[in-house]
Amino acid sequence: MSEGELDVVGIGNALVDVLSHEAEPFVEEHDLIRGSMTLIESGRAEELYTAMGPGTEMSGGSAANTVAGIASLGGRAAYIGRVYDDQLGAVFAHDLQASGVVFRSLPATDGPPTGRCLIVITPDGERTMSTYLGASSLLGPGNLDPELIAAAKVTYLEGYLWDRPEAKEAYRLATRLAHDAGRIAALTLSDSFCVQRHRTEWRRLIHDSVDIVFANEDEITMLYESASFEQAVEEVKAHCHIACLTRGAEGSVIVTPQEQYTIAAQPVDKVIDTTGAGDLYAAGFLYGYTHNLDLPDCGRLASSAAAAVLGHTGARPELSLEQLSLRRGV
Amino acid sequence: MSEGELDVVGIGNALVDVLSHEAEPFVEEHDLIRGSMTLIESGRAEELYTAMGPGTEMSGGSAANTVAGIASLGGRAAYIGRVYDDQLGAVFAHDLQASGVVFRSLPATDGPPTGRCLIVITPDGERTMSTYLGASSLLGPGNLDPELIAAAKVTYLEGYLWDRPEAKEAYRLATRLAHDAGRIAALTLSDSFCVQRHRTEWRRLIHDSVDIVFANEDEITMLYESASFEQAVEEVKAHCHIACLTRGAEGSVIVTPQEQYTIAAQPVDKVIDTTGAGDLYAAGFLYGYTHNLDLPDCGRLASSAAAAVLGHTGARPELSLEQLSLRRGV
Numbered sequence: 001m002s003e004g005e006l007d008v009v010g011i012g013n014a015l016v017d018v019l020s021h022e023a024e025p026f027v028e029e030h031d032l033i034r035g036s037m038t039l040i041e042s043g044r045a046e047e048l049y050t051a052m053g054p055g056t057e058m059s060g061g062s063a064a065n066t067v068a069g070i071a072s073l074g075g076r077a078a079y080i081g082r083v084y085d086d087q088l089g090a091v092f093a094h095d096l097q098a099s100g101v102v103f104r105s106l107p108a109t110d111g112p113p114t115g116r117c118l119i120v121i122t123p124d125g126e127r128t129m130s131t132y133l134g135a136s137s138l139l140g141p142g143n144l145d146p147e148l149i150a151a152a153k154v155t156y157l158e159g160y161l162w163d164r165p166e167a168k169e170a171y172r173l174a175t176r177l178a179h180d181a182g183r184i185a186a187l188t189l190s191d192s193f194c195v196q197r198h199r200t201e202w203r204r205l206i207h208d209s210v211d212i213v214f215a216n217e218d219e220i221t222m223l224y225e226s227a228s229f230e231q232a233v234e235e236v237k238a239h240c241h242i243a244c245l246t247r248g249a250e251g252s253v254i255v256t257p258q259e260q261y262t263i264a265a266q267p268v269d270k271v272i273d274t275t276g277a278g279d280l281y282a283a284g285f286l287y288g289y290t291h292n293l294d295l296p297d298c299g300r301l302a303s304s305a306a307a308a309v310l311g312h313t314g315a316r317p318e319l320s321l322e323q324l325s326l327r328r329g330v
Numbered sequence: 331m332s333e334g335e336l337d338v339v340g341i342g343n344a345l346v347d348v349l350s351h352e353a354e355p356f357v358e359e360h361d362l363i364r365g366s367m368t369l370i371e372s373g374r375a376e377e378l379y380t381a382m383g384p385g386t387e388m389s390g391g392s393a394a395n396t397v398a399g400i401a402s403l404g405g406r407a408a409y410i411g412r413v414y415d416d417q418l419g420a421v422f423a424h425d426l427q428a429s430g431v432v433f434r435s436l437p438a439t440d441g442p443p444t445g446r447c448l449i450v451i452t453p454d455g456e457r458t459m460s461t462y463l464g465a466s467s468l469l470g471p472g473n474l475d476p477e478l479i480a481a482a483k484v485t486y487l488e489g490y491l492w493d494r495p496e497a498k499e500a501y502r503l504a505t506r507l508a509h510d511a512g513r514i515a516a517l518t519l520s521d522s523f524c525v526q527r528h529r530t531e532w533r534r535l536i537h538d539s540v541d542i543v544f545a546n547e548d549e550i551t552m553l554y555e556s557a558s559f560e561q562a563v564e565e566v567k568a569h570c571h572i573a574c575l576t577r578g579a580e581g582s583v584i585v586t587p588q589e590q591y592t593i594a595a596q597p598v599d600k601v602i603d604t605t606g607a608g609d610l611y612a613a614g615f616l617y618g619y620t621h622n623l624d625l626p627d628c629g630r631l632a633s634s635a636a637a638a639v640l641g642h643t644g645a646r647p648e649l650s651l652e653q654l655s656l657r658r659g660v
Contacts, residue, residue: 054425054646057387087417095384316384
């Protein structure tokens with residue numbers, strides 16, 4: 001089966017999101033860390049789910065949100081990730097395929113069920129995530145799809161998956177396969193707790209085999225143990241071809257060894273839910289990059305795509321981002 | 331296990347809704363009947379789901395939406411319905427319990443999976459439903475919970491479930507149990523195709539053992555084969571203690587043998603999705619009725635509750651209806 005040339009193949013934790021809106025005290029009462037992503041075991045997942053109000057289930061997963069965003073912009077995207085052969089696994093596959101993303105990973109028939117991310121949204125739109133990884137975290141080199149990686153201009157890796165030795169091996173193999181095919185590799189640092197756990201390995205990974213890195217201000221300063229954002233910018237440009245560094249409402253900075261651009265955030269009337277904003281920023285950037293836009297235009301498209309999901313509940317675009325970008329004249 | 335006195339126990343098809351927004355031509359291209367509910371088999375459900383865009387899963391089921399609405403108003407509600415022991419069954423149970431509804435039906439461990447309702451929402455907010463009943467339709471007398479029925483002021487039955495002989499037997503037993511306990515029984519006609527299929531049986535059921543009937547204009551005129559809405563009103567009041575007849579944007583009419591009230595619809599800024607509006611109308615009415623409001627106030631609360639779900643995607647309230655009714659001074 002050939003897919004022709006692809007813009008981006010994403011690899012990450014295949015998760016279904018379970019979202020509920022909760023009052024502010026819920027976060028503290030249930031020992032959650034506001035705005036973060038915490039990994040939880042199945043017992044804790046049961047306990048927390050019981051405490052949460054009525055939920056909405058929507059397919060999620062950081063890199064999966066990004067490739068769905070790229071497809072929504074009109075790009076050609078694929079995804080590699082591990083679900084179980086259960087109802088949530090079928091929902092995950094359906095939603096990705098219905099978004100126009102090539103997803104042909106076979107569901108697992110043994111081991112834990114499809115992973116899910118319990119997302120508590122507080123009235124300010126902040127999302128606090130507790131993830132039961134289930135089947136998703138068992139991805140290893142055998143789950144890669146070398147044909148898709150060779151066909152994609154960019155192989156995009158999600159930092160969240162970097163935990164088990166098999167996943168690390170899969171990521172190293174994926175970047176090698178991409179480079180062997182004359183393609184490039186991108187990594188998102190995903191979360192400051194992930195950076196804390198993997199700082200040394202990630203510095204080396206980025207230096208050796210990542211061409212584009214995505215990070216927010218906390219993540220990049222934590223990666224290089226920098227005293228300031230400016231210092232982190234100096235560090236990253238010595239190691240990486242392109243770094244896209246987001247700063248929430250202050251916009252983002254795109255850095256290469258030779259250039260640096262500051263991109264304004266796209267204004268949003270009211271932030272309903274920040275879930276997916278970083279994922280869609282990456283979608284906008286990578287769509288632009290694989291369509292030969294210059295870096296400032298890639299950044300502007302990234303900001304528009306991020307803004308498009310801040311105004312509703314959920315991590316994937318409701319409207320076609322393609323229409324959106326046309327409307328905004330990017 | 332005693333639950334104390336309950337306001338309402340609902341009995342119906344326990345379903346998880348799968349909602350997607352589609353452009354207008356989708357309805358015709360897939361041989362759907364705009365605005366209706368059609369029963370489908372599992373093969374057709376697969377086919378239609380594949381054609382639908384990325385979905386959102388939310389617990390649904392008409393009577394379940396109604397009891398969730400009653401709980402949201404501060405009422406005490408329970409639900410009897412049949413799910414399978416699978417992920418969607420667990421989602422259904424969680425959401426109902428998280429809404430404050432007593433739900434203690436044990437999940438089935440053999441037979442078909444938990445039922446689901448594929449809901450296509452077109453840009454005008456109209457919803458077209460295709461239901462794969464799965465485990466839900468196999469409800470029989472053995473699934474009733476006589477303790478809950480005896481404890482509830484009103485036993486509320488959903489017409490959708492009236493298809494299999496076991497379900498009919500269960501409904502007849504439920505109304506008898508309610509009346510034996512000095513309680514009352516309510517029925518919603520659910521859908522004009524249901525009325526067409528069951529007209530003769532339902533006329534008898536309503537005459538013999540239903541105290542409150544809920545229907546929209548199409549359903550009530552079809553039930554009595556009336557030439558006009560006014561004629562249907564005359565018919566129904568000869569057979570039923572109270573009839574609540576909804577007419578969309580024209581509001582509703584509440585009829586008893588002695589009285590008749592016209593209730594205005596609550597204005598809605600923009601109709602996003604009509605899913606659940608009828609269910610929530612019943613919730614508002616039954617909450618008012620079990621809290622001794624007079625009929626016009628029951629009707630006004632019904633209109634407010636219906637309006638509260640027209641403005642968002644999904645069939646259950648996003649805000650507490652209790653707060654809503656306080657705010658509107660009903």
